[in-house]
Amino acid sequence: MNVRVYVTPKKGILDPQGAAVERSLPNLGFQGVSGVRVGKIIDLSIDGAASVDAAREQVDDMCRKLLANPIIEDYTFEIEE
Amino acid sequence: MNVRVYVTPKKGILDPQGAAVERSLPNLGFQGVSGVRVGKIIDLSIDGAASVDAAREQVDDMCRKLLANPIIEDYTFEIEE
Numbered sequence: 001m002n003v004r005v006y007v008t009p010k011k012g013i014l015d016p017q018g019a020a021v022e023r024s025l026p027n028l029g030f031q032g033v034s035g036v037r038v039g040k041i042i043d044l045s046i047d048g049a050a051s052v053d054a055a056r057e058q059v060d061d062m063c064r065k066l067l068a069n070p071i072i073e074d075y076t077f078e079i080e081e
Numbered sequence: 082m083n084v085r086v087y088v089t090p091k092k093g094i095l096d097p098q099g100a101a102v103e104r105s106l107p108n109l110g111f112q113g114v115s116g117v118r119v120g121k122i123i124d125l126s127i128d129g130a131a132s133v134d135a136a137r138e139q140v141d142d143m144c145r146k147l148l149a150n151p152i153i154e155d156y157t158f159e160i161e162e
Contacts, residue, residue: 006122007122008122008124018123021123021125021147021148022125024147025143025147028143028146028147030139030142030143031129032127032128032129032130033125033126033127033128033143034125034126034128035124035125035126036123036124036125037123037124037125038121038122038123038124039121039122039123039124040119040120040121040122041087041088041089041119041120041121041122042099042102042117042118042119042120043089043116043117043118043119043120044102044103044114044115044116044117044118045114045115045116046113046114047113047114047115048112048113049113058111061111062106062109062111062114065109066102066105066106066109067102
């Protein structure tokens with residue numbers, strides 16, 4: 001099964017990478033861009049999961065333990081059989 | 082307009098971050114995970130674009146000039162009015 005995980009900084013959490021992008025854009029001639037937030041995509045394949053539900057549980061566990069920091073980041077994911 | 086940009090390492094390009102995640106997973110008890118690739122999500126708002134087409138052109142330009150490195154990364158994006 002192919003999995004795509006989306007990890008984004010929680011609202012209200014400082015995002016220095018997003019702030020750096022936002023400050024750079026006007027210098028490159030892009031006006032009117034605001035609210036820049038930078039997150040992560042993690043693509044992966046899981047073999048041997050008994051079902052989509054089992055895979056879902058496993059990926060959720062992976063997100064909480066390694067892929068995201070639940071204190072400062074939100075995550076969602078999509079599983080494709 | 083709200084924009085979400087997806088930046089992923091091109092196929093065949095070494096992805097050390099993905100490799101690090103992949104090597105960590107078995108130590109945490111997750112078996113059967115392969116092909117881990119880590120990319121970026123950039124969320125932003127654009128004001129003052131005349132149309133969706135104009136915004137699309139602007140975002141594409143932003144991707145090529147700042148948000149992605151087209152030599153080693155692919156990008157796609159979604160625009161929501």
